[in-house]
Amino acid sequence: MKFPCSICIHLFKLVSVFHLFAVSGEALLAQPDTITNTTAGEQVLFPLQNQGWEDQYNVTFRSRFPRTIEILTWKSNNPENLHFVHPLYQHRVGIQRDCVMLYNVQVNDTGEYEIHIDYYGTKMRKHNESTFWMQVFVFRLFVVYREALRIRPDTVTNVTAGEQVLFPVQYQGTDPYDVNFSLKFPVPFKILKWKSNKPEKLDIVHLLYQHRVGIYGGFVVLNDVHVHDTGEYEIHIDYNGSELKNRDQITFRMHVFEPVSQPVTVILGNCVNSPNITLSCSVSRGTNYTIRWEKMSLSGVLNETYGTVLVIDCATEVEQHVYRCIAENPVSNATSDPVTVSRYNGVNLKGKRNHLTVLVFLGMAVLVLIIGYYLWFTLSSSSTAKGNWSQ
Structure with missing residues (x-):
């Protein structure tokens, strides 16, 4: 197949970017024929289950559900290049360490995937297929602990660094609603947005709170609070039902302290x-x-x-x-x-x-003994030398 010159240049750029990828120690290895739960932004490795590395082979990585598209094609006789990459996965997919690597996964990457291997060796082989299911979440599936501290509205709550805190979502009625969780002071910005009609994901999560914030059991949950999380927070709820309602708004003040060490x-x-x-x-x-x-x-x-x-x-x-x-x-x-x-x-x-004093006295005693021995040895040597000289 011949490619236009512009496509060839684009593939060359893609290969250059691909070789700059690094598989981090926290990359998640997907298992065939099982559902792999992962978090948006992570790296996922799909293993190549090859039956004969001595033969030449082609690898095709494709999505089967919810849409059927070919994502990547790679040939073992030309390992430094990717033969084909789908535009939706540009700069996010490659072959490394006997795995197809998908970098910076997104929520819309959720689905069923397949690795198809065709062999071209001396031995007669047909092909090998592996199927994977991947579910991508916006936030980590974390546990709310019994010790979690519940923040009270319109008061200052003192919190120990590292704790888990709960901000209650006080909504009214049964209409669909949106939850917006924001920092108001010292620097105002939106932290989280969540919709009750799409409870499985978060619409917005600020980068500073990735993997630390979520919605669980009627609370905004903030994990592993830091000293710089100190500030004033706000939850406002917008209702989307047929009945017109004013939005609810709740303010919280949290002061995070690091506990003191022994003086x-x-x-x-x-x-x-x-x-x-x-x-x-x-x-x-x-x-x-x-x-x-x-x-x-x-x-x-x-x-x-x-x-x-x-x-x-x-x-x-x-x-x-x-x-x-x-x-x-x-x-x-x-x-x-x-x-x-x-x-x-x-x-x-x-x-x-007292122990220090004893050690000091012992050290001084040893020093005195060493000096005394040195003086005795010097005098003895001097006396012996004089005796030999007089003879």
Whole structure:
């Protein structure tokens, strides 16, 4: 078959793009004679079930339902080129790793597919056929957990990063309706659109919320919330029935926090060698947190001081006190190991300072032994040398 020059140039461009495809580690392998559920935007691999790789063969990949079209033709004796690609699948289909690869699948790719292999070897073979069914969804089929947090309208809800949250869809009547879920602040944009007469798919999903948002059981479900999901959201419902209704509109405010880690304290000075002690406190993880110190005696908490640094006057430490650093935000709190301070005993951080002191003394003792051995060895060598010289 002869092709016009323009088509030849176009095929050359297609081959160049095809060889730039990369099969990601998350590509989904379709199984013959079964239904493969996948998500829009993913890569799907259709395996070639060849019966004799030593023979030459042609591969034809086609759609059988809902429409019958030939998608791709490839020849093993000319592996660097695709002999034919349907215009609807330009730059989205190719042969790689003994598979037909369909890249960036769409909802309208849902259907039945067939791989047909014709052999042209020395052995007499007819052909080989494999059938696949693929269902493409706009969003992932996720599970709503019992621990999912329900967001209340017209109030601020504090949420821990990583949680699943539910925004209730409060619609009225039995008429068909459309649900629009949008972010209003800090940056207004539409996140999701869903129609009750097409419940199996989402009409619109914003790129920032791909695979994290969906409609389930009368809720807009948002999975794995992030700190930057903090903001004001809105659900508005448009009714499409015969009766004229005003649209419903609900506003939600959500503040997402990262939980705090256990505080770490650092001690500078002691009451034995200095007039005061400085305690500092820090956390390695957490957002919008506050830090405070608790001063305790045997009778309980004496006072609290806010701030990361606490300066203790040794002159006022008549009796022994225990200090604790507490970090907290609206969704979490964590406490440091206790720090014990007294005028006579200095500082003890739950025994850790004592262990460190022992290690320091051991290190100094080893160093003294090494220096003593070196001096002894030097003097001994010097004495021996003098004795030999006098002889």
